[in-house]
Structure formats: C-alpha cells, structure tokens
Amino acid sequence: MAIGVEVDVDRMEAPPDVVIRRLPLYARSLRYLLQEGIESVSSQELGDRINVTAAQIRKDLSYFGEFGKQGIGYDVRKLLQQIEDILGLSHEWPVALVGIGHLGAAIARYEGFRQQGIRIAGLFDSNPEKIGTMIDDMPILSFDDADTVIKEQGIRLAIIAVPAQRAQEVADRLVMAGVRAILSYAPTVLQVPDGVWVRYIDPVAVLHSMTYYLARDVSGARQNDPET
Amino acid sequence: MAIGVEVDVDRMEAPPDVVIRRLPLYARSLRYLLQEGIESVSSQELGDRINVTAAQIRKDLSYFGEFGKQGIGYDVRKLLQQIEDILGLSHEWPVALVGIGHLGAAIARYEGFRQQGIRIAGLFDSNPEKIGTMIDDMPILSFDDADTVIKEQGIRLAIIAVPAQRAQEVADRLVMAGVRAILSYAPTVLQVPDGVWVRYIDPVAVLHSMTYYLARDVSGARQNDPET
DNA sequence: GAAAGTATGTGAAGTGTAGCACTAACTTTA
DNA sequence: TAAAGTTAGTGCTACACTTCACATACTTTC
Numbered sequence: 088m089a090i091g092v093e094v095d096v097d098r099m100e101a102p103p104d105v106v107i108r109r110l111p112l113y114a115r116s117l118r119y120l121l122q123e124g125i126e127s128v129s130s131q132e133l134g135d136r137i138n139v140t141a142a143q144i145r146k147d148l149s150y151f152g153e154f155g156k157q158g159i160g161y162d163v164r165k166l167l168q169q170i171e172d173i174l175g176l177s178h179e180w181p182v183a184l185v186g187i188g189h190l191g192a193a194i195a196r197y198e199g200f201r202q203q204g205i206r207i208a209g210l211f212d213s214n215p216e217k218i219g220t221m222i223d224d225m226p227i228l229s230f231d232d233a234d235t236v237i238k239e240q241g242i243r244l245a246i247i248a249v250p251a252q253r254a255q256e257v258a259d260r261l262v263m264a265g266v267r268a269i270l271s272y273a274p275t276v277l278q279v280p281d282g283v284w285v286r287y288i289d290p291v292a293v294l295h296s297m298t299y300y301l302a303r304d305v306s307g308a309r310q311n312d313p314e315t
Numbered sequence: 316m317a318i319g320v321e322v323d324v325d326r327m328e329a330p331p332d333v334v335i336r337r338l339p340l341y342a343r344s345l346r347y348l349l350q351e352g353i354e355s356v357s358s359q360e361l362g363d364r365i366n367v368t369a370a371q372i373r374k375d376l377s378y379f380g381e382f383g384k385q386g387i388g389y390d391v392r393k394l395l396q397q398i399e400d401i402l403g404l405s406h407e408w409p410v411a412l413v414g415i416g417h418l419g420a421a422i423a424r425y426e427g428f429r430q431q432g433i434r435i436a437g438l439f440d441s442n443p444e445k446i447g448t449m450i451d452d453m454p455i456l457s458f459d460d461a462d463t464v465i466k467e468q469g470i471r472l473a474i475i476a477v478p479a480q481r482a483q484e485v486a487d488r489l490v491m492a493g494v495r496a497i498l499s500y501a502p503t504v505l506q507v508p509d510g511v512w513v514r515y516i517d518p519v520a521v522l523h524s525m526t527y528y529l530a531r532d533v534s535g536a537r538q539n540d541p542e543t
Numbered sequence: 544g545a546a547a548g549t550a551t552g553t554g555a556a557g558t559g560t561a562g563c564a565c566t567a568a569c570t571t572t573a
Numbered sequence: 574t575a576a577a578g579t580t581a582g583t584g585c586t587a588c589a590c591t592t593c594a595c596a597t598a599c600t601t602t603c
Contacts, residue, residue, distance in 0.1 A: 103560070107527050111520035115502055119479075129580060137504040141580090142562055149582060157581045158569035174523050175530025182522070189424045193417040194518070199502060203519050204526070243529050244522065251347075268525040270518060274343060274427065276365040284528055286521045290422070290498060291431050292339035293514045294410070294472065295402050297496040298432070299335050300512055301471050302403025331590070357550060369550090370592055377552060385551040386599035548601075557592070563585085572577075 102150035109147055110170055112137055117167040129160035171204075181208030181242045183266065185257050186249035187217055187227050190272060194248060195222045205244075209236045213253075230257070237264040244268050251275040258285075330378035337375055338398055340365055345395040357388035399432075409436030409470045411494065413485050414477035415445055415455050418500060422476060423450045433472075437464045441481075458485070465492040472496050479503040486513075 116137050120128055130141035148154055148166075151173055155161045171177065184195055187210050194200075195210055210222060211230040218229045228236065236242070245266045249257050254273035261269065268284040271277060274292070277285050299305075344365050348356055358369040376382055376394075379401050383389045399405065412423055415438050422428075423438055438450060439458040446457045456464065464470070473494045477485050482501035489497065496512040499505060502520070505513050 104524075105560070108520075108524045110527070111517075111523035112504070114523070115520065116504070119503070131580080138506075140562065142564095143560095145580090145582060146561075153582070155581050156569065157567065158571095158579050160580065173527065175526040176523065180522070180526055180529075189421040193421040196417045197518075199519055200522075203523070205519065205522055244525065246518070246522075268522075268529055270521055270525070275347070276340070276344070278366075284525050286525060288516055288518060288521065289339075290425075290474070290516060291427055291433065292336075292343065293498055293516065294408070294428075294433055294474075294496075295339035295342070295404065295431070296332075296336045297472065297498070297512050297514060298403040298408055299338070299401065301408075301496055333590070359550080368592070370594095371590095373550090373552060374591075381552065383551050384599065385597065386549050386601095388550065544603100546602085549599085551596105551598080553595090553597105555593085555595105557590105559588105559590080561586100561588080563587090565583090565585105566581100568579100568581080570577100570579075573575090 100150070102147075106147045106150055109139070109143075110174055112139075113144065113147075114167055114170045114174065114176075117163050117170070120163045121167065126163050127160050128163050128166075130155070132160070176204040179204055179206045180244050181206050181240050183209050183211060183233060183237055183242050183245040183261065185211045185230060185233065185245060185247050185261070186253075186272075187212040187222065188248065191248035192222055194246060194272075195225060208240055208242055209233070211236075230260075233260065234264040237261070237266060242266065245270070247271040247273055249273055328378070330375075334375045334378055337367070337371075338402055340367075341372065341375075342395060342398045342402065342404075345391050345398070348391045349395065354391050355388055356391050356394075358383070360388070404432040407432055407434045408472050409434050409468050411437050411439060411461060411465055411470050411473040411489065413439045413458060413461065413473060413475050413489070414481075414500075415440040415450065416476065419476035420450055422474060422500075423453065436468055436470055437461070439464075458488075461488065462492040465489070465494060470494065473498070475499040475501055477501055 113133065116133060117128075130144040134141045134144050154166050154169055182205055184191060184207050187195065191210070191212070195207055200207060207225065210225050210227045211233045212218060212227050213230045217227050220227050243266060245261045245268070247254055247257055247269060251273045254271060254275050255277055258269055258271070258277045258279060262279055262283055267282065269277065269279070270286050270288065272288050274289050279285055341361065344361060345356070358372040362369045362372050382394050382397055410433055412419060412435050415423065419438070419440070423435055428435060435453065438453050438455045439461045440446060440455050441458045445455050448455050471494055473489045473496070475482055475485055475497060479501045482499060482503050483505055486497055486499070486505045486507060490507055490511055495510065497505065497507070498514050498516065500516050502517050507513055
C-alpha cells in the first residue's frame with residue numbers, strides 16, 4: 088500500500104496572497120510608465136516609484152516566470168500584458184453593485200473601473216423610490232432581480248455598498264446566486280462559505296489606525312508600504 | 316567611556332503595525348456587541364465574529380496591557396473604551412477632505428465618520444464652479460485656502476479624493492500645511508517625507524487581486540482575513 | 544469548600560515573508 | 574574583442590508575525 092505517494096516536486100509553489108495583492112500595484116505603475124512613454128524599466132526604478140524594494144518585485148515576479156532581461160530590465164508593455172494575464176484581466180469582469188446610496192452611486196459613476204477590466208453590469212437597490220431611476224445610462228434594478236441577472240450574465244464578482252446591518256443578508260443572497268468574490272464597503276465582517284472571497288474597504292478603520300500614531304506623535308517611517 | 320549603555324529592558328516593545336490595524340476592527344465589533352446588549356465577551360466569541368483566532372486577539376491586546384478576567388472574558392464596554400483610548404479616539408479628529416467629485420461628495424455625506432471620532436472639518440476643491448456651493452451644511456472651499464484652515468484648526472489628518480495626476484501635488488501642499496496622515500483614494504503611490512503616514516483605498520486593485528483567484532477557480536479558503 | 548469548568552496572558556515553537564548577496568546574462572565602452 | 578557596467582533570478586538568512594499550549598486565576602457546581 089503506497090502511502091506517502093511522492094508529490095510532484097516541480098510543481099510551482101502557490102504565490103502567497105500578499106504577492107497577489109501587490110501585482111495590481113505593479114500593473115498600475117506600469118500603465119503610468121507607458122503613458123509617460125517609458126518602454127523599459129528596471130526593478131529598481133519600478134520599486135522607487137511605488138516604495139517597494141527591487142528585490143521584492145523580482146521575487147514576486149519569479150513566482151510566475153521570468154519576464155526580464157539581465158542587464159536591461161523589463162519591457163514595460165510586455166510585463167504589463169503578462170501581469171494582466173496573470174490577474175485574469177485579459178477579459179472584462181462583469182460586476183454586480185448592490186446598494187445605490189451616495190457611495191454606491193459614486194462607485195457606479197467611477198470611470199476607473201471600466202478602463203481596468205471591471206464592468207458594472209447591474210445596479211441593485213431595495214428602495215422602491217430608487218428602482219427604475221438611472222445612474223448615467225444604467226438603470227437601478229430591484230435587488231430581488233439580482234439573482235436572475237447574476238445567473239444570466241454569469242456574474243461572479245460583486246460590490247456591496249449597503250448599511251452594515253443589511254450586508255450579511257445581501258452577501259448570502261449574492262453567494263446563493265453564484266457570486267464568488269465580494270468587495271464590501273459595509274463596516275462589518277461577513278461570514279461566507281468556503282470558496283468565496285471577501286475583501287473590505289473601511290475608511291473609518293484605516294483612519295483609526297492612523298490616529299493611533301498621530302496621538303503618539305510617532306513618525307511614519309514605514310512609508311515602505313503601499314498597502315491598499 | 317561608557318559605550319553600550321544599558322537600555323531600559325522593561326520598555327514595552329512597540330506593537331507591530333498589523334496589530335494597530337486590527338484594533339479598529341476589534342473596536343467596531345465591540346460596538347456592535349454593545350448595541351446587541353452584550354456586556355461580556357471572550358476572545359473566542361469575539362474572534363468568531365470577525366474571523367480572527369482567539370489567540371491573536373489576546374496576543375494583540377497584550378501589547379497594551381491586561382484587559383480581561385481569567386475564567387470570564389472581557390467587559391465589552393470597558394474594553395471598547397480602552398481600545399478607543401489606545402487609538403486616540405477619546406477626542407474628535409478634524410479632517411480635511413480634498414477633491415469633491417462624486418466620491419468626495421459621498422465621503423463628505425457619510426455619517427459613519429462623525430459617529431466614530433472623525434469630523435470632516437473642511438471640504439476643498441479647485442473647481443471654481445464648485446467653490447462656494449454646499450454639501451449638506453458644509454461649504455466647499457478653495458483648495459488655496461486649505462493651508463490657512465489646516466493651520467488654524469490644527470488639522471493633522473486628510474483624505475484625498477482627487478484624480479491620480481493631481482494627488483502628489485495635493486499631498487505635498489497638505490504636508491506643508493501640517494498634515495501628518497493621509498488617506499488617499501487616488502490610484503497612485505504618494506511620496507511623502509518621513510514623519511507622514513499614508514494609507515490607500517483602491518477598489519480596482521482589490522478587485523484585481525480577486526480576479527486572479529476567480530480566473531483560476533481557487534476557492535477562497537482564506538476567509539481568516541478581515542483585512543481592510 | 545473542593546472539584547470541575549472556563550478563559551486570560553504569555554513564553555516558546557512554528558510559519559511565512561522580506562531582504563541580502565551572489566551568479567549569470569546581457570550591453571556598452573574602450 | 575576584452576573589460577567594465579548593469580540588472581534579472583534565486584538560495585539562504587534574518588526577521589516578524591501567528592499559533593500553540595500551559596500556568597494562572599476566576600466562577601460555578603455539587
């Protein structure tokens with residue numbers, strides 16, 4: 088009985104999540120470089136721009152292959168393309184946006200999404216007064232219809248911008264409909280089944296983590312930290 | 316010649332930044348517990364709510380003192396008070412908000428700030444058509460006046476919600492005026508002098524870090540991660 | 544009031560990430 | 574064409590954070 092079967096040693100180790108979170112920053116910076124007409128960059132130059140060490144960038148990229156040329160650096164256009172491929176940005180991702188209050192409406196109007204592979208595919212709210220009205224050229228639909236829309240369009244990504252008390256219920260329904268990744272602006276931790284990704288944006292929490300240092304007059308020497 | 320003078324061994328080690336970032340989550344959860352009328356909680360129960368291990372919570376708190384009772388747990392009201400004190404939330408923090416576009420306006424209107432010790436003390440924009448108009452009861456001021464207002468009110472915290480191309484210039488002027496901590500919604504890494512804290516909110520980057528997993532159908536087992 | 548049960552605080556072990564420093568590969572200079 | 578200069582990729586080391594597991598302290602039960 089062959090217990091302890093040899094595992095394929097050559098299998099590439101899965102990149103840590105911290106690395107995955109940095110890739111979008113690299114991609115963003117590369118886009119800016121291209122806009123500036125810069126076509127080649129070293130890990131050092133790239134790192135200086137985003138306050139990450141050159142070694143870190145090289146290490147991070149090494150999880151996915153070899154992209155640079157020794158003595159030269161990286162071809163900006165090619166590296167950007169490759170990082171976008173890694174991130175799955177070779178096609179557009181339709182996203183359901185739930186909760187069209189002040190914040191939700193601002194998110195719906197934000198042009199930065201579409202340009203970066205994120206397409207707001209549906210706006211949902213539960214307030215009857217809002218349903219049927221438009222944000223730019225997009226109609227606000229009833230959240231009751233979210234299930235149908237998500238299934239029809241194969242939506243797997245959602246943004247939640249509802250009050251904290253409603254967030255869990257909304258998340259539950261989204262997951263049931265097929266959503267597998269949620270970006271939540273609601274200030275509460277969501278409980279979701281295995282297989283579903285959740286990330287949070289909470290400006291209050293971020294501010295509070297800085298008041299800690301301000302209250303103590305601790306200098307922010309930790310600038311080396313472009314964390315989202 | 317006394318080289319290597321003994322350093323005070325009892326000096327408490329500075330808590331890591333990751334710990335500081337979790338404290339606001341603990342505080343938030345404790346507030347919800349209070350709202351539910353729950354006055355006592357164990358590290359286990361608190362951890363279950365926010366997907367953090369009980370040991371982590373206890374270790375984190377141990378950087379600041381002893382707050383619980385063995386065999387019992389924590390007094391919710393008291394622990395909340397103490398965490399808020401640690402975070403410097405015993406008084407209100409005036410904040411300058413720069414960039415009153417869709418997003419900036421939504422931030423200005425968000426009620427979650429005031430309730431949590433953050434007071435939007437001034438709205439600034441450079442668009443002459445906006446200057447002088449009101450958001451709720453607050454006038455939009457010229458960004459040229461930011462320097463004066465920041466100095467007069469002793470503002471040390473700012474939120475930037477301007478386009479990426481303008482963010483660095485805005486940050487520079489804020490820092491010159493006395494701002495020491497910046498929350499930036501602009502999708503670019505800011506260069507600031509030592510002594511200034513910067514944190515970022517970038518929904519596009521967050522979404523892109525999730526498309527990576529969706530594109531690969533990797534299950535989000537890493538739920539143990541209520542990171543902002 | 545002793546025994547069983549619960550839960551904190553913490554030293555130590557375990558895990559994971561970042562940075563160093565070197566080799567190899569490529570370009571530019573002389 | 575050789576030497577000098579640049580920079581990617583990477584094994585190893587160092588550090589930081591997380592988790593474990595236990596001693597301690599308090600409560601509840603019988």
